[in-house]
Amino acid sequence: MQRFLTPSDIGDLKQALKEAAEVKKNPFAHQHLGKNKTIVLIFFNSSLRTRLSTQKAATNLGMNVIVLDINKDGWQLETEFGVVMDGDKPEHIREAVPVIGQYCDIIGVRSFARFENKEEDYSERLLNQFIELSGRPVISMESATRHPLQAFADLFTIEEYRSAQRPKVVLTWAPHPKALPQAVPNSFVEWMKEADVDLTVTHPKGYELAPEFMEGVNVEYDQRKAFEGADFIYAKSWASFSEYGKVLSKDRSWTVDEEKMALTNDAKFMHCLPVRRNMVVSDAVIESSNSIVVQEAANRVVSAQTVLKRMLESL
Numbered sequence: 281m282q283r284f285l286t287p288s289d290i291g292d293l294k295q296a297l298k299e300a301a302e303v304k305k306n307p308f309a310h311q312h313l314g315k316n317k318t319i320v321l322i323f324f325n326s327s328l329r330t331r332l333s334t335q336k337a338a339t340n341l342g343m344n345v346i347v348l349d350i351n352k353d354g355w356q357l358e359t360e361f362g363v364v365m366d367g368d369k370p371e372h373i374r375e376a377v378p379v380i381g382q383y384c385d386i387i388g389v390r391s392f393a394r395f396e397n398k399e400e401d402y403s404e405r406l407l408n409q410f411i412e413l414s415g416r417p418v419i420s421m422e423s424a425t426r427h428p429l430q431a432f433a434d435l436f437t438i439e440e441y442r443s444a445q446r447p448k449v450v451l452t453w454a455p456h457p458k459a460l461p462q463a464v465p466n467s468f469v470e471w472m473k474e475a476d477v478d479l480t481v482t483h484p485k486g487y488e489l490a491p492e493f494m495e496g497v498n499v500e501y502d503q504r505k506a507f508e509g510a511d512f513i514y515a516k517s518w519a520s521f522s523e524y525g526k527v528l529s530k531d532r533s534w535t536v537d538e539e540k541m542a543l544t545n546d547a548k549f550m551h552c553l554p555v556r557r558n559m560v561v562s563d564a565v566i567e568s569s570n571s572i573v574v575q576e577a578a579n580r581v582v583s584a585q586t587v588l589k590r591m592l593e594s595l
């Protein structure tokens with residue numbers, strides 16, 4: 281496996297989920313794979329779960345891990361081509377990335393949408409430069425448009441907690457004080473479309489996700505109607521795609537609360553975290569026994585380790 285951005289990169293999903301279950305059951309079984317192998321994890325943005333879980337996954341596989349918070353500890357990188365570098369960015373990405381590739385066997389990159397230019401964000405220019413220039417397999421730790429390690433962990437968690445053969449899974453937009461990227465909902469939809477689930481997405485008008493992700497997906501603008509009979513409620517805030525990067529609403533009538541959860545089929549509550557309590561979800565729901573957000577976060581080690589194992593096997 282040379283890159284991990286989409287479900288197609290991991291191939292047969294049923295097989296990947298089976299492998300993930302084996303990884304979870306016996307996390308130290310493949311330590312030989314990572315012996316004398318190094319992963320560099322590059323963070324352009326903050327992280328708690330991705331940083332710790334990917335580091336833990338690599339360590340479980342016997343790898344050496346180098347973490348670089350590039351904005352804090354590295355040189356500021358110029359990413360434009362053909363510019364006169366007389367500003368505050370002393371290093372060009374076209375040198376930095378091949379150099380990073382010399383120090384490791386696999387590279388993980390976190391680089392969020394900047395919300396300055398939709399076309400640039402959705403072209404994944406920065407991530408693609410790592411893929412093109414590093415000479416190493418690249419794993420997305422959340423890029424401008426996708427968060428595949430999260431979505432794989434989400435699907436694995438749904439597999440663990442499903443009671444129905446084909447559960448109803450509802451992705452609901454939720455209010456938030458800030459503009460958040462579409463990476464998590466994009467990937468969630470992308471992975472659920474490949475899984476044996478009945479997916480509904482609910483959001484206020486104006487929050488439609490990019491058409492390339494939403495083709496064939498059921499959208500219900502009435503949140504209460506969407507919640508009826510749901511087995512899983514997955515809450516997430518995201519900024520508008522059509523009015524790119526804008527917060528169009530902070531309407532707290534969209535907050536996930538006990539009254540709405542009562543409409544469901546005793547649904548489990550999921551969120552990728554971090555979450556703003558009483559904006560996205562009420563204290564009562566996230567504290568309830570139906571909330572599986574911590575278990576979901578724990579499965580980030582499983583998704584990362586399954587992907588890294590595949591990459592190590594193909595080195």
Ligand code: CP
Binds near residue numbers: 327328331422552553
């Ligand atoms: N869910 C997630 O990716 O968390 P972090 O941003 O803390 O890594």
